[in-house]
Amino acid sequence: MRVVVTGIGVVSAIGTGRAAFEQALFAGVRGIRRVSLFDVDDQRGQLAAEVVDPLVVDGGDEHPLSRTDVMGVVAAREAVGDAALPEETLAHCALAVGGTVGGMLENEEYLARLHAAERGSIPPDEIRSWLLRHPLSSTANAIARLGGALGPRTTVCSACSSGANAIVIAARAVAEGRAGSALAVGTDALCRLTLSGFNALGVVDVEPCRPFDVGRRGLNLGEGAGALVLEPLEAAQKRGARIYAEVLGWSIGSEAHHITNPLETGEGAASVLRGALAHAGAEASHVAYVNAHGTGTPLNDAMEARALRDVLGTRVTQVPVSSSKGQIGHTLGAAGALEAIATILAIATSRVPPTAGLETPDPACALDHVIGSARSVEVPLAISSSFGFGGANTALVLGRVGVASGRASIPARRAVVVTGVGAATLAGDAGSTVAQMLASSPDTQVAAIAHDARVEVKARLDPARARRLDRLSRMGAAAVVEAFDAAGVSADERASSGVVLGTHLATLDDSAAFMHRVFTKGARLASPADFPNLVLSSPTGHATIYAAARGPSFTVSGMTSSGEAAWLAGMDVVASGECARAVVGGVGCRNLVVDAALDPMVAGWLAGDRGARAEPPVRGEGAAVLVLEASSEAKRRNANILASVAGTGVVAARPGRVVSVDDVARALRAAVGDATEVPLVVAPSLMAFTTDALDAAKIRAHRVIAGEPTCGWYEELGAVHLVAAVRAVAGGLDGALVVGASPGMAIAVWLRSSV
C-alpha cells in the first residue's frame, strides 16, 4: 500500500506546533542559545537549541514523565489532532518511537549517586518510580497513554538516525497492511550526558554552528520532538484527509567502520541514498531537494557532500541542499523525525529552507547550498538523510503523491526461517545455555543465588579488535559471531546482513560512572572513549563493526520483552526484502539500578518471605541471538534450516494498564492460528500467568518451561527463550511457542519444524 503523511506535530527550539515551526523554518530563524536547563559553566561548548516554550501535558500527573516523554506526547497529540484520525482507527494505530536519552536529564544525578555507592541511601521505592521514566521505552508508553495511539509499540534507537528509523518502522507497518495507521515520533531532551559527551569528542562549536561552511567547527546539540501520522493513501483519500506527502521509500544501512567516525569516502551514506531511491522506484534525476544530515562537523559535512555528489552525479549543481541543524541544532533521536517534517513542508509548500549559519561554502562541500533565505522551488521528490554513531545510516525518500512508484512495487512479505543461534550467558554459548534451559524442571530450576555473577567472553573475541567494546557489547558481539558462524554465513553474505538487538537499559552502570566523573571532576575530564558506548544503539553498532555486517541495523527497547521486540523488528526487515538475513536477539547486563530495585526482593526471599516464588530470584545477564533469514535465501545457499517462523502475535496493553492474561492469550492465539495443541511453550518467569493465558487461548501445551533458568533472569531473557525454542524444534519437536511479556506488550512467536 502507498503510505502518506496526514498529520504533523512539532516541538523545537524555533517553535512548538507545526505552524510556528514552518514559519520559523523558512524564515531561517535560529534557536541556538546558552543552555539554561542545567549548569553549563564547566562545558567547553555552552550553546544548544533548547526548547524555551512552556511544555504542558495535562493528564500526565499519574506517572512521572521525563522532559523527553513530555515533548514526545506534545508532538504526538498535535499530529493526531492534525490528522483528525477517527477514534476507531486510533485505537489500533501502531506506534514507533525513536530516541537516545529517555529520562537521562532527570536521572543523571541519581545515577552519579548510585555509582558513588550511595545505593542504600536511596529508598527502593524511589528507584522503582525512577525506573518508570528512565527507559527509552517509557516514552512510547506515555504516548500510548496520553496521545491515544493504542496499537503495537516499538521503541527504536540507532543514535542520530533513531527518528528516521521510527518513520521507517511505522511506514513499513502501514505499507504491508499490518497497521491501518501509524504514529512515528522522534524525541530527545538535552541533558548533561550528551552535552558533556559531544564536548569530550571535541565536535561542539562554541559559537552557533555553520554546516558546510569553510569555517565550520562542529555542531550544537538541540532538543525537541517530531511526530508524523502515517496511513494508507486510499484510507486518507476516502476520509478526505489532508495529505502532506507520500513516504516513497527508505533504506537503512551500517558502515561497519567506526563507533563515532563516518567512512570518509561517503560510501556508507551513498549506499543508503541509492538504496532509498531504488526502494522508491525513483532515479537520482528525480531528486529536487535534499535535507542533509549536515551536522556542522568537519568530518560529517565533507563526507556527506562527497556522497551526494557521488549519487546525484552531474545533477548535483541543480539540487538544492540544506541542513536544518543551524536552526534547531542536532536533536539526536528527534533529528530524523524533525528533519523529515522539514522536508515534507518543503514538498508541501514548494519552498526549501536555508542552511542557517552557512556563509562561505567549503570547497570540499561543494553542493547547491541554500544560503541566506528560503528558495521558492517545486519539490516533487526529496531526500532526508540521517547518519548515526556506529555507522547507522538511514535515508528517506519523500514526495508528492504518486511522483514515483513507491511501495506499490514492493512484493508481499517473504517467508522467514531461522538458520543459526548464538549466546553468551552465565551458562556459556548457545549449546550450553539451551541445554540448561531445556533440561530445567521445577526441581532443577532452583539454583544458587548468582546475584553477583558476570558473563565473561574475553576468550571468544580478538582483543585488538574488541578493545572499544564494553562488557555488554562484548557479549553481543560474541553471540552475533557465533550465530553467523553457526548459520554458515560467509564474509560476503555478512555484508548484506542486518543486526537488530534488543536491550532495556544497556550499559546503565557506565552512564552512571560517566556522570559521576562529570559531576566530580568536571565536564572537561569526561571520557571521550566511553561516551559513544552509552547510547542504546552501541551494542548493535559494535556488533556490526566486529562482524562486518552492513545491512539494516538498530536497537529496539521494550523493557522485559526487549529480546522478543528485536525479533519482531528484525523479522520485518527480512520479510520485507530489505536484507537477506538479520541477526536478532537480546543483550543485557547487570546494572546498579535494577539490582537496587531488586535488593528488597532478594533480601525478603532469603529471609523466608517467598510468596509464590518457588525459586530464588537469580539475577543474570547475557546475550542470545538468532539468524533470521528469508526462506528463499536460506535455500539458495543450502543453509541448515533450524525452524520456520509460522506465526507471530503482538498485543499492546490497554492504556494505563499492564499486560493482562487476556492480552497474552490474544497474542498466543494470533501466533498459532487455529492450532489447539503445541508440543512446547517457553515463557517468562510466571508459570501461573502462562498457564492461565494458555487456558484462556484454549491451547493445550504438552510441556511448559516457565521459570528463571540457572543462567539467571534479566530483562532480555526472552531472547534465550527464542533460542531454546528454536533448538528444541531443530532437535525434533514439531513446534514450539514462545511467549514474551512486558508491562506494555504481549508478544508470541510460533515456530515450526521446517520439514
Added chain:
Amino acid sequence: MDRSEIVERLKSVLVEELNLEHLTPGAIDPSRPLFGPEGLGLDSLDALQIAVAVEERFGVQLPEGERGREVLASLDALVDHIVASLV
C-alpha cells in the same frame, strides 16, 4: 619525575585507557608512531582519550590543531611535551 619514569607511566596509562589488552606496556616502542597502520593503530578517538588521561594524571594540557597532532606523533613526542610543560 624523570623522563624514563614518565615513559613507563604513560605506557601503562595507554594500555589501561585504550584497552590495549593485546599489548604489554613493555612491548610499546616509544619511538613508534601512535597512529596509523604502521604504528600502534590508534585513531582520533584514542587521541582525545589520551588528552583527557594526560590532563588528569599529569595536569598537562595538550595543544589543539596541528601542534596537537605533533605532540601525539609518538610516545617520545608526548613525553617531550609533558616534560617541557612540567618544568
